Amino acid sequence: MKTQVAIIGAGPAGLMLGHLLRAEGIDVVVVERSSPDYVLGRIRAGVLERTTTYLMDQLGLGARMHAEGLPHDGFHLADGERMIRIDIGALTGRQVMVYGQTEITRDLMEAAPGRDLEIVYDAADVALHGLESDAPCVTYSKDGAVHRIDAQFISGCDGYHGPSRKAILASVATAYEKIYPFGWLGILADVPPAIMNSSTLIMNGALRWHRCVRKSGAAIISRCQQTRQSNNGRTINCGMSWQSAWGRKRPHI
Numbered sequence: 001m002k003t004q005v006a007i008i009g010a011g012p013a014g015l016m017l018g019h020l021l022r023a024e025g026i027d028v029v030v031v032e033r034s035s036p037d038y039v040l041g042r043i044r045a046g047v048l049e050r051t052t053t054y055l056m057d058q059l060g061l062g063a064r065m066h067a068e069g070l071p072h073d074g075f076h077l078a079d080g081e082r083m084i085r086i087d088i089g090a091l092t093g094r095q096v097m098v099y100g101q102t103e104i105t106r107d108l109m110e111a112a113p114g115r116d117l118e119i120v121y122d123a124a125d126v127a128l129h130g131l132e133s134d135a136p137c138v139t140y141s142k143d144g145a146v147h148r149i150d151a152q153f154i155s156g157c158d159g160y161h162g163p164s165r166k167a168i169l170a171s172v173a174t175a176y177e178k179i180y181p182f183g184w185l186g187i188l189a190d191v192p193p194a195i196m197n198s199s200t201l202i203m204n205g206a207l208r209w210h211r212c213v214r215k216s217g218a219a220i221i222s223r224c225q226q227t228r229q230s231n232n233g234r235t236i237n238c239g240m241s242w243q244s245a246w247g248r249k250r251p252h253i
């Protein structure tokens, strides 16, 4: 198979890039190792910044996001009894949108056939070849056969652990990294909102609570804590304090 751009990974980055290239009339094939159901079941982001919502609108794919998403104008920092409101709207003139990453992925996936964006799911053993040449290609296995895609460009949207990052020659690779002095763990829980009728995120010094998401009521809670250093590298302490978050009642998760 031949295409102009082969994209590895059908997460939000790979799908968004694929749609943007298709909108310019560029031929694209996206290769994803997982099934569509697996990708759609992978719960991650819940809060979208302006760039993402803007791009969805530019692609003409933002209708469901605006209908079902929850725009937020700001958030609260909780410090003991003190609540400090950060008014994003007043400070920047922008909002963030609470709309699940899986929903963005679904919108991009469902629009793909109508825009001739080809996505190959369940592709095993994805490998990049000839990156230092003018004729790079991607190979993968599917249905008992090895397939090859010749492309002018290959875009690696397969995350930190995917094959693209490892395939880039060390002599031309530059890594940009910023390490923050904390880590977090997010859990999506089916519980009532922290503050009824509030459209504001709440962040606590120890706990970060995203009031969100679905009609049934749900919350994402994250514990922010100083990242611990060890001799073997960085380890993140992910302890949870249920009582601080939900009073005495532990939520059903």
Ligand SMILES: Cc1cc2nc3c(=O)[nH]c(=O)nc-3n(C[C@H](O)[C@H](O)[C@H](O)COP(=O)(O)OP(=O)(O)OC[C@H]3O[C@@H](n4cnc5c(N)ncnc54)[C@H](O)[C@@H]3O)c2cc1C
Residues within 6 Å of the ligand: 008, 009, 010, 011, 012, 013, 014, 031, 032, 033, 034, 039, 043, 044, 045, 046, 047, 048, 049, 101, 123, 126, 157, 158, 159, 161, 162, 163, 185, 186
């Ligand atoms: C708990 C959590 C909460 C988050 N909350 C937010 C938030 O509120 N707001 C926000 O903006 N961001 C948030 N993020 C970050 C956000 O989820 C990521 O930035 C986003 O998923 C990155 O998208 P991506 O497409 O680059 O990578 P991914 O979503 O990781 O997609 C990579 C794709 O590549 C595929 N792939 C991997 N290896 C291969 C291979 N060998 N061959 C083929 N395909 C392969 C994977 O299956 C996957 O589909 C959160 C992340 C987590 C984990």
